[in-house]
Amino acid sequence: MKYGISTLDKMYVTLEGVTEVYHAEQGVFFLNKETTLGFVPYSNLGYYELIKNN
16 A cells, blocks of 8 residues: 655655555554554644545
């Protein structure tokens, strides 16, 4: 899966290969089976969305 992540400092990051989204105490982890693909703290998280490949 591919996620687009908007952060409050106007970054927009696309992560491919996400298999799990984990809501931790401090923020959101974007994971696959092998590794953490990304982490965004709640204080800087705008929104995230699953991007479907058309």
